[in-house]
Amino acid sequence: MAETAAIDVPSTSGNNTISDEKNNEQVERKQTVLETHGYAIGKTIGNGSYATVKIAESYRHKCQVAIKIISKFQAPSDYLMKFLPREIEVIKGLKHPNLIRFLQAIETTHRVYIIMEFAQNGNLLDTIRRDLYIDEKRSRKWFKQLVDAVDYCHTRGIVHRSNIKLSDFGFARGQVTKTDGTIVLSETFCGSYAYASPEILRGIPYQPQMSDIWSLGVVLYAMVYGRLPFDDKNYGQLLKQVQNHVKFPKDPKVSYACRSLIRRILVPQQSRIKMDTIKSDDWLLSDAPVVDEKSTHDRILDILPTETIAQKPQENNHEILMDRMVLIDKQLHRKK
Incomplete structure (x- = not known):
């Protein structure tokens, strides 16, 4: 026309x-x-x-x-x-x-x-700017909606890849699974750096669905803390940050259950939880947030290097495990 x-x-x-x-x-x-x-x-x-x-x-x-x-x-x-x-x-x-x-x-x-x-209530960033951060009750509700929307797209062979209602499908990709059920790796590297998974930042072929899940973790972190987990001003520093443990600020107070979910999402692709695990997570299904003190499990994860979480069980021989246990014991007693 x-x-x-x-x-x-x-x-x-x-x-x-x-x-x-x-x-x-x-x-x-x-x-x-x-x-x-x-x-x-x-x-x-x-x-x-x-x-x-x-x-x-x-x-x-x-x-x-x-x-x-x-x-x-x-x-x-x-x-x-x-x-x-x-x-x-x-x-x-x-x-x-x-x-x-x-x-x-x-x-x-x-x-x-x-x-x-037209989204009458504006976007998520507008809400965070206005309220500084989003309390866990609202974050849980909105994150569940976001997860449902992304899962809906994934079941139809669509990945979002960018970076509550989803919009802007400018870099969305169709047909991520072949007819024989195998996953198609993507070699098109797009999306905002701050929300991009380590595999995208490294420029290697990746599973688009798993990269979307990483971005979900970044969004959840941004909601409950009012800030992004990684600084994308310097690409080299960003690449180092995303390959280490995600760090949580002291304030605002966020429950262990929520932190645990974020921590299990923002890990290397081979260790990252999948959509079904997110949808059945206790924090997402519970009725009210419980802000608790840092648990022993939480402190252990802070002590262990990132690669330990991603290691396959067969790679953890007896000597390595004993070294880790000694390190954990020393660090926990030092922190008391």
Whole structure:
């Protein structure tokens, strides 16, 4: 569908006026296309290098919607040819109460418009900025919704990979399992560094579902502590951080059960718990958070080096185990 062009009025006032008229023409064309489909454009709520997100009123759906407007002139060609069609294909087929609902996609000569449900309550980051952190009761409720949404996507062969309702499937990937049931390793490395798993940061083939689970752990940590577990300002330092034990600040107070869940997620891929284990976790299924003192088990995990957790049982011979027990005993008595 071609865009409806506004009528130019000839001018003799110079190049600036001509430039202004062209800019106005672009705005008018954009509004005309959307108005033709029953949308009244509102304010801008987000900007990117080649996309803008605006609120709009939908006459057809009788509600507010969010419209992602992608410029074909500014977007990279691989995004337009590969990722954008995938994004539209993915979101069209997903229907879940915790996923942002797709309404319509419109393609014109110069732009692509993706119309989706508008999240009235803002995003998770807005809530954390306002409240500093999210108490465990709300975190449990929202994290459960997030887990359900990601699990729904995984069961349909979709991984999110970026980084409560999920939206922005720009780097989502379809068909992660072959027909014979084997897992397809991904070699496309995308997503925000702060939420990226160690295997993505190292640039090695990885299981996309397991990387999504890592990102879930980062989100849960951010909710209960109001900060990210890893600093992504320096890539080299970040790579070291994600390969060590995750560290927890003293405040705010978070229950051992919650910390334990985070700790079992933010570990190397071979030791990382799977979605079924997360869904059946005691903390996620319990009714109320219990803030407790640091347990002996907690302190042991602080003492042991990261590789011990990831080691296979056959690699832990008697001598290594005895050394670990002596180290643990000394450290625990020193801390009393």
